[in-house]
Amino acid sequence: MYKLYWRERSGAFAPAAVMAELDISYEGIHVAEGGEKTTEFLALNPMAQVPLLILPDGSSMTESGAMALYLAETKPESGLAPLPGDPIRPQFLGWLSFAQVNIYETVLRYFYNDRYTSEASGAAGVRQAAAERLERLWDMTAEKIQGPFFFGARFTVLDIYLAMLSAWHIDPPALYKRLPKLGALVEATVSRPAAGKVWRDYNLDKR
Ligand SMILES: N[C@@H](CCC(=O)N[C@@H](CS)C(=O)NCC(=O)O)C(=O)O
Structure with a gap:
């Protein structure tokens, strides 16, 4: 299962909305503004920013746009991300x-x-x-x-x-x-x- 570190009005909206559109289930972990500076969080995310996405295999990724694109590509039939060969x-x-x-x-x-x-x-x-x-x-x-x-x-x-x-x-x-x-x-x-x-x-x- 995916885990998304998020907070209101943050860049976590992009991957969260893509997962909602694609019916991908995930666990949301709320991070208070300036809050999540634990050693574990910083090791995964040296910028200490949200969003942070943990993938089902336990690896992690940062950068909201890359997450949104990656998640959309896991369901290519959705058309949410134009794939290679698509003119747009x-x-x-x-x-x-x-x-x-x-x-x-x-x-x-x-x-x-x-x-x-x-x-x-x-x-x-x-x-x-x-x-x-x-x-x-x-x-x-x-x-x-x-x-x-x-x-x-x-x-x-x-x-x-x-x-x-x-x-x-x-x-x-x-x-x-x-x-x-x-x-x-x-x-x-x-x-x-x-x-x-x-x-x-x-x-x-x-x-
Ligand atoms: N390039 C990053 C930017 C992430 C980012 O700046 N997140 C903001 C919230 S929207 C944040 O965590 N700010 C807290 C800080 O920089 O201390 C992305 O697209 O994920």
Whole structure:
């Protein structure tokens, strides 16, 4: 059985939603913010971040996007991850990576701004620059959304991932109003019974 270290509003939403969509059972282990710094947890996850996924064979993996992709690939018939040979695979991989390395990382820079400067007085500037960069990143992403999902009628892991990242925006309703295609993607994703339940369990419907 899989084990997922998680907490509300965290990146654990992505693997949790994929497992819910695919009816993969798992044990959730709740980690309080700043809490789980045990030697065992740190040995598995030197960044001391959530999510952390323990696989049925006892091995572990970090990185929410990789987990979501890996889990989807365990049920290839679901279509949640476009496989080799699928014409949308290059765009899917490119935009999933874009979301992880650009959008997620910029969200972290916004919230953990003091980690990104050695001068305490620079933290507010890091935060402001991150907020501005996020708007540009969302503009670029929304432009590519075919609607309602990123790849039109085809629902993939990328929709789950983008919906999660958008919920961390400083003002999601304003973001969705400015970028209606993104708002529609989120609405279509959380309207799905499985992903929608996890969305609410993770308090992503709340500010
Ligand atoms: N690249 C990692 C980022 C994970 C991450 O930053 N998780 C946040 C919660 S969303 C966290 O644990 N923050 C606590 C910390 O960094 O101390 C991933 O995608 O899994």
